Amino acid sequence: MTEPLFKKLCLIGLGLIGSSIARAARASRAVQEISALDASPQVLARVRELGIADDAGGDMERALKGADLVILCVPVGVIGAVAKTVAPYLETGAVLSDVGSVKGSVVAQIAPHVPHGVHFIPAHPLAGTEYSGPDAGFATLFQNRWCILTPARAGGDAVEATAEFWKRLGAKVETMTTEHHDLALAVTSHLPHLIAFNIVGTAAHLEQVTQSEVIKFSASGFRDFTRIAASDPTMWRDIFLNNREAVLEMLSRFNADLDALRSMIEKGDGQGLFDLFTRTRAIRRGIVEQGQDTAAPDFGRTH
Ligand SMILES: NC(=O)C1=CN([C@@H]2O[C@H](COP(=O)(O)OP(=O)(O)OC[C@H]3O[C@@H](n4cnc5c(N)ncnc54)[C@H](O)[C@@H]3O)[C@@H](O)[C@H]2O)C=CC1
Numbered sequence: 038m039t040e041p042l043f044k045k046l047c048l049i050g051l052g053l054i055g056s057s058i059a060r061a062a063r064a065s066r067a068v069q070e071i072s073a074l075d076a077s078p079q080v081l082a083r084v085r086e087l088g089i090a091d092d093a094g095g096d097m098e099r100a101l102k103g104a105d106l107v108i109l110c111v112p113v114g115v116i117g118a119v120a121k122t123v124a125p126y127l128e129t130g131a132v133l134s135d136v137g138s139v140k141g142s143v144v145a146q147i148a149p150h151v152p153h154g155v156h157f158i159p160a161h162p163l164a165g166t167e168y169s170g171p172d173a174g175f176a177t178l179f180q181n182r183w184c185i186l187t188p189a190r191a192g193g194d195a196v197e198a199t200a201e202f203w204k205r206l207g208a209k210v211e212t213m214t215t216e217h218h219d220l221a222l223a224v225t226s227h228l229p230h231l232i233a234f235n236i237v238g239t240a241a242h243l244e245q246v247t248q249s250e251v252i253k254f255s256a257s258g259f260r261d262f263t264r265i266a267a268s269d270p271t272m273w274r275d276i277f278l279n280n281r282e283a284v285l286e287m288l289s290r291f292n293a294d295l296d297a298l299r300s301m302i303e304k305g306d307g308q309g310l311f312d313l314f315t316r317t318r319a320i321r322r323g324i325v326e327q328g329q330d331t332a333a334p335d336f337g338r339t340h
């Protein structure tokens with residue numbers, strides 16, 4: 038029988054990610070007990086109905102009492118305010134973590150509130166969907182996905198214990214600096230979402246000005262973009278506002294490469310286009326061979 042890694046996990050924010058952690062932590066017996074806090078009484082009521090936490094009564098002091106792992110699973114725009122509210126209830130020796138999609142800004146927001154003796158180990162599971170809320174979560178979400186840790190202030194074996202927790206949930210763990218994380222995610226996650234929001238907006242606008250059906254006749258390539266463009270508006274607004282510099286830097290590079298592509302089309306440079314598409318095809322095939330196709334994170338989903 039596998040031993041629990043933490044006694045009591047307190048999750049704050051029981052949406053897609055928080056509720057998936059609750060389900061996965063229980064299924065894998067990573068913790069003995071789970072408490073849940075959320076600003077929304079409806080979410081807490083649903084968590085009680087689903088039975089995915091031992092305590093979802095909404096009492097902050099009770100939820101945090103004895104918690105040796107506390108994970109903030111709220112949008113990055115409110116994470117500092119939430120950290121400030123829970124800080125007085127954190128116990129010495131506990132690990133405070135989060136799952137925010139941006140790390141530099143999140144660390145800057147949370148760090149000033151972390152009490153002495155509490156380990157602060159930010160995390161980012163690279164797993165998710167375009168759905169939100171406690172019903173959207175599922176226990177296998179983190180299976181074979183990366184979880185990045187950017188330890189900020191931690192001692193003893195706290196980082197190792199946190200890494201083991203994510204591995205127990207099925208994830209592969211890597212440690213890096215917040216700067217490296219934010220730059221890498223700007224190009225592999227934040228920019229692709231920006232492009233999806235933009236292309237779907239452009240198609241909808243074209244439909245409006247031409248008063249003709251555009252989206253109805255879209256093929257699967259466009260439909261893949263609409264899936265991403267259906268992601269939560271609050272979450273993505275906060276990501277772009279909180280990873281501003283890295284996203285703007287990547288957007289400049291993207292615009293330069295797009296201009297080069299445009300020029301190839303203008304000049305009729307078929308060889309240039311063919312060479313680029315050959316390189317990008319090889320990248321995709323490499324990802325698939327490594328078993329890291331994250332394009333369709335739908336296994337184990339119930340909706
Ligand atoms: N959705 C995704 O695919 C991924 C999201 N993330 C990150 O995880 C975090 C949570 O995202 P989701 O679970 O998708 O969002 P969600 O919208 O499904 O859930 C967020 C939950 O936080 C609660 N909440 C909001 N403000 C609060 C406050 N002030 N105090 C307490 N609770 C509050 C909401 O009521 C909601 O239940 C975000 O920081 C996001 O960047 C990380 C990886 C993937």
Ligand SMILES: O=C(O)C(=O)Cc1ccc(O)cc1
Pocket residue numbers: 137138162163164165166167226265
């Ligand atoms: O739904 C998708 O394709 C995603 O890319 C999910 C996702 C969203 C935000 C993250 O920080 C990590 C993963």
